[in-house]
Amino acid sequence: MKRQTVTHRLRFLLLFSRQGKLRLQKWFVPTSEREKKKVIRDMIMLVLPRQPRTCNFLQWKDLKIVYKRYASLYFCAGLEEHDNELLALEVLHRYVELLDKYFGNVCELDIIFNFEKAYFILDEFLMGGEVLETSKFAVNVSMEQADTLQETMEEYMSKPAY
Amino acid sequence: MPAPIRLRELIRTIRTARTQAEEREMIQKECAAIRSSFREEDNTYRCRNVAKLLYMHMLGYPAHFGQLECLKLIASQKFTDKRIGYLGAMLLLDERQDVHLLMTNCIKNDLNHSTQYVQGLALCTLGCMGSSEMCRDLAGEVEKLLKTSNSYLRKKAALCAVHVIRKVPELMEMFLPATKNLLSEKNHGVLHTSVVLLTEMCERSPDTLAHFRKLVPQLVRILKNLIMSGYSPEHDVSGISDPFLQVRILRLLRILGKNDDDSSEAMNDILAQVATNTETSKNVGNAILYETVLTIMDIKSESGLRVLAINILGRFLLNNDKNIRYVALTSLLKTVQTDHNAVQRHRSTIVDCLKDLDVSIKRRAMELSFALVNGNNIRGMMKELLYFLDSCDPEFKADCASGVFLAAEKYAPSKRWHIDTIMRVLTTAGSYVRDDSVPNLIQLITNSVEMHAYTVQRLYKALLDDISQQPLVQVASWCIGEYGDLLVSGQCEEEEPIQVTEDEVLDVLEGLLVSNLSTPVTRGYSLTAIMKLSTRFSSVNRIKKVVSIYGSSIDVELQQRAVEYNALFKKYDHMRPALLERMPIMEKTASNGPTEIVQTNGETEPSTVEAKHPPPVTQPTNQVRIISKNIYCIPSMTAYNKNGLKIDFTFERANPNPNIAVITIHATNSTEAEMTDFVFQAAVPKTFQLQLLSPSSNVVPALNQGTVTQVIRVLNPQKQQLRMRIKLTYTHKGSAVQDLAEVNNFPPQSWQ
Numbered sequence: 001m002k003r004q005t006v007t008h009r010l011r012f013l014l015l016f017s018r019q020g021k022l023r024l025q026k027w028f029v030p031t032s033e034r035e036k037k038k039v040i041r042d043m044i045m046l047v048l049p050r051q052p053r054t055c056n057f058l059q060w061k062d063l064k065i066v067y068k069r070y071a072s073l074y075f076c077a078g079l080e081e082h083d084n085e086l087l088a089l090e091v092l093h094r095y096v097e098l099l100d101k102y103f104g105n106v107c108e109l110d111i112i113f114n115f116e117k118a119y120f121i122l123d124e125f126l127m128g129g130e131v132l133e134t135s136k137f138a139v140n141v142s143m144e145q146a147d148t149l150q151e152t153m154e155e156y157m158s159k160p161a162y
Numbered sequence: 163m164p165a166p167i168r169l170r171e172l173i174r175t176i177r178t179a180r181t182q183a184e185e186r187e188m189i190q191k192e193c194a195a196i197r198s199s200f201r202e203e204d205n206t207y208r209c210r211n212v213a214k215l216l217y218m219h220m221l222g223y224p225a226h227f228g229q230l231e232c233l234k235l236i237a238s239q240k241f242t243d244k245r246i247g248y249l250g251a252m253l254l255l256d257e258r259q260d261v262h263l264l265m266t267n268c269i270k271n272d273l274n275h276s277t278q279y280v281q282g283l284a285l286c287t288l289g290c291m292g293s294s295e296m297c298r299d300l301a302g303e304v305e306k307l308l309k310t311s312n313s314y315l316r317k318k319a320a321l322c323a324v325h326v327i328r329k330v331p332e333l334m335e336m337f338l339p340a341t342k343n344l345l346s347e348k349n350h351g352v353l354h355t356s357v358v359l360l361t362e363m364c365e366r367s368p369d370t371l372a373h374f375r376k377l378v379p380q381l382v383r384i385l386k387n388l389i390m391s392g393y394s395p396e397h398d399v400s401g402i403s404d405p406f407l408q409v410r411i412l413r414l415l416r417i418l419g420k421n422d423d424d425s426s427e428a429m430n431d432i433l434a435q436v437a438t439n440t441e442t443s444k445n446v447g448n449a450i451l452y453e454t455v456l457t458i459m460d461i462k463s464e465s466g467l468r469v470l471a472i473n474i475l476g477r478f479l480l481n482n483d484k485n486i487r488y489v490a491l492t493s494l495l496k497t498v499q500t501d502h503n504a505v506q507r508h509r510s511t512i513v514d515c516l517k518d519l520d521v522s523i524k525r526r527a528m529e530l531s532f533a534l535v536n537g538n539n540i541r542g543m544m545k546e547l548l549y550f551l552d553s554c555d556p557e558f559k560a561d562c563a564s565g566v567f568l569a570a571e572k573y574a575p576s577k578r579w580h581i582d583t584i585m586r587v588l589t590t591a592g593s594y595v596r597d598d599s600v601p602n603l604i605q606l607i608t609n610s611v612e613m614h615a616y617t618v619q620r621l622y623k624a625l626l627d628d629i630s631q632q633p634l635v636q637v638a639s640w641c642i643g644e645y646g647d648l649l650v651s652g653q654c655e656e657e658e659p660i661q662v663t664e665d666e667v668l669d670v671l672e673g674l675l676v677s678n679l680s681t682p683v684t685r686g687y688s689l690t691a692i693m694k695l696s697t698r699f700s701s702v703n704r705i706k707k708v709v710s711i712y713g714s715s716i717d718v719e720l721q722q723r724a725v726e727y728n729a730l731f732k733k734y735d736h737m738r739p740a741l742l743e744r745m746p747i748m749e750k751t752a753s754n755g756p757t758e759i760v761q762t763n764g765e766t767e768p769s770t771v772e773a774k775h776p777p778p779v780t781q782p783t784n785q786v787r788i789i790s791k792n793i794y795c796i797p798s799m800t801a802y803n804k805n806g807l808k809i810d811f812t813f814e815r816a817n818p819n820p821n822i823a824v825i826t827i828h829a830t831n832s833t834e835a836e837m838t839d840f841v842f843q844a845a846v847p848k849t850f851q852l853q854l855l856s857p858s859s860n861v862v863p864a865l866n867q868g869t870v871t872q873v874i875r876v877l878n879p880q881k882q883q884l885r886m887r888i889k890l891t892y893t894h895k896g897s898a899v900q901d902l903a904e905v906n907n908f909p910p911q912s913w914q
Contacts, residue, residue: 022220022221023220025220025253027256030256030257030291054519054521054522055484055487055488055523056484056485057485057488057522058522059522084409084449084452084453085485085489086445086446086448086452086485086486086489087405087406087409087452087453089445089449090399090405090406090445090446090449094399112177113173115216115217115220116213116216116245116246120245120249123290127285127286127289127290127318127321128289128321128324128328130324131354131358131406131410132318132321132354132355133317133350133351134350134351134354134404135350135397136395136396136398138396142282142314146245149241149277150241150242150245
């Protein structure tokens with residue numbers, strides 16, 4: 001993952017449960033399957049044993065890892081060296097808020113059974129590892145409108161989507 | 163054919179599996195069904211099947227057979243299909259896959275779709291994982307969309323452009339015109355992504371950066387509005403308006419202000435304003451302050467502003483929030499070189515962080531503490547750092563010990579203090595000290611001439627307490643070997659001298675030899691130390707006995723040393739005092755100081771052994787160790803090398819009679835089986851006389867694990883060219899082997 005200039009962006013975002021089950025994986029740089037598995041394994045091994053009141057930042061290879069636990073899910077992001085960790089915490093928090101607004105009192109089961117929606121929401125909030133939309137409302141508005149689009153098609157086909 | 167089961171039904175079913183095997187079975191069954199459905203080119207349920215495949219992929223199962231199906235979904239007219247298709251593409255079709263490029267046409271069409279959400283999907287996919295080729299093909303479309311008035315598309319196009327530029331930097335030029343009025347946007351999404359785009363451009367091209375400096379006033383205005391504006395529910399985070407945008411603007415200002423006086427001045431006020439007015443009770447405020455501090459430190463800000471920034475970091479250090487303390491320490495570490503004095507003011511807070519419970523904070527605090535050590539604060543700082551070394555987790559000890567040694571070397575206020583500090587490290591963290599510390603410490607001790615008595619006494623006392631920490635034991639052994647005479651003399655200036663007899667000292671050293679706690683390296687040190695004491699103590703007989711016992715040690719290194727020391731007693735006794743005398747002061751990198759044991763492998767310059775004295779234990783070499791300072795080096799030679807048996811000859815000229823060449827043969831065996839009943843015989847031409855002494859053994863151990871040596875004395879009164887015929891017999895793997903060879907390649911110095 002060579003880069004010439006200093007970039008500030010997320011390299012990856014992972015969601016996993018307290019038992020170490022992956023619930024979402026978003027990679028913002030091209031990564032081989034093998035490397036993805038290794039990163040996931042390493043993150044789970046690094047983050048799960050952390051004590052409750054320790055700081056949310058770790059150093060791993062040349063990346064800064066920012067993680068936060070929300071109920072039974074760990075949100076874990078890999079940052080470039082010069083990125084702002086405190087802001088990354090805000091990014092994670094905003095994503096949780098967006099999920100919460102969409103699903104209404106979101107819990108892990110929502111993410112499990114509607115993982116594709118979790119990805120769609122993420123793709124309205126971040127792109128290429130950068131924040132795409134900073135408004136709290138805009139993302140949900142887009143989601144609602146896109147969802148409507150989906151159902152219209154569905155009705156047209158008069159067949160269940162999936 | 164029944165309809166394939168729904169996604170959520172599958173998820174529910176898989177979750178009921180009680181074992182990994184059960185889950186795998188369900189997955190395999192479903193994959194088989196999906197595969198046949200794909201084969202049948204079923205359009206209706208393709209979407210459902212790919213969605214299920216993506217779920218199984220997340221569980222860790224292979225899903226590559228769905229790649230082409232994703233492409234078909236993307237090409238479909240149904241929005242539902244496209245949504246899943248693009249998601250699948252982003253998960254399964256990164257640029258390493260062959261079929262990746264096939265997406266290009268679909269994406270191109272979708273970029274021009276009448277529905278903005280379809281366009282959005284295309285932009286998102288391209289902007290997340292488009293390959294360079296794809297970016298090249300589609301850059302034009304992206305540039306078009308960057309100029310649209312539709313803010314939903316504009317913001318996505320901006321980030322897509324960022325990706326294109328990252329993949330194909332040459333394309334940056336084509337996006338420049340479109341950036342013209344990006345900052346006039348009211349929409350925060352567009353503003354934010356525009357700032358990201360501008361930042362990317364400025365970071366990549368100094369010309370572009372110069373070009374965009376004119377934007378500074380506009381950026382300052384936008385930032386000011388954000389701070390002064392009233393409450394905006396859409397963008398508010400704990401009382402702060404759009405922190406994401408604020409941070410990105412601050413970052414862009416940093417890049418534009420760096421090394422530019424005018425720009426830096428233009429942003430001075432706003433930076434001061436943000437620094438003083440931002441609410442610090444929540445993480446979000448501190449995130450902005452943090453970015454502000456970084457900007458202030460990087461641009462050409464006035465000194466008042468810089469001090470303000472460092473003070474903010476100092477306040478961060480006192481914050482209850484661990485994250486903020488961590489970030490402060492990291493930033494201070496970055497600025498400690500350039501603003502050393504300012505950071506020094508916060509030294510005591512930083513040192514307090516050594517006691518923090520959080521491991522990440524402790525590590526940062528330790529690094530920063532070492533960076534702050536200087537001649538003025540060395541005593542105080544070292545006290546804290548040594549206390550830290552005592553109580554910290556093992557993962558820190560090696561680094562901390564190294565740091566202490568380095569700092570002590572640079573700033574030690576006195577030699578006594580230095581030795582004491584080293585002692586403290588060795589006794590409290592002795593097992594964690596790095597291997598290269600031992601020779602460095604030995605060199606240091608040697609050079610502190612007036613402290614020898616004190617040092618050896620302290621080390622001796624430490625040994626009495628604890629022989630488990632190898633670096634400590636090694637340094638101590640070495641010192642006792644060198645300065646044992648001072649130890650028993652009962653004289654010491656720095657502290658109360660201890661009364662110890664020669665026998666007691668030898669007891670301790672011999673104890674090291676037999677202890678299970680001692681590593682082979684340590685034993686080597688200890689044996690050498692005992693040997694050295696033969697010229698400093700009077701109980702030479704006891705030492706002789708010890709040395710001869712170890713002549714048959716199983717440890718080859720010890721054995722070799724003992725044999726050589728034995729030889730020193732027996733044959734070279736006249737040389738012993740000279741060889742074992744006190745080491746002189748060593749230069750750190752000198753390579754021709756006198757050495758005790760010289761390794762020569764045919765070259766005339768002694769190898770650099772100083773920094774590694776005594777030589778570390780590795781596999782016993784086939785090379786020669788000659789204990790002699792007084793030989794003029796005659797190159798050694800390989801006389802025979804066949805079937806795994808190698809015989810090297812090394813030479814000395816016996817001083818009393820220069821017509822006698824003393825040749826030592828060294829036989830080694832590289833095969834897997836040992837060679838037993840090994841007999842070496844030699845014959846020389848009539849003008850020479852030959853005397854063959856007894857061999858060290860007649861078993862040549864396998865795998866070069868040992869050497870058989872034997873001495874040949876050749877009298878050559880007519881100084882004729884030396885020639886020899888040798889006969890070798892041995893038993894190897896049950897069969898008898900015999901060989902004859904001529905040896906003609908004697909170096910001229912051996913007979914001239």
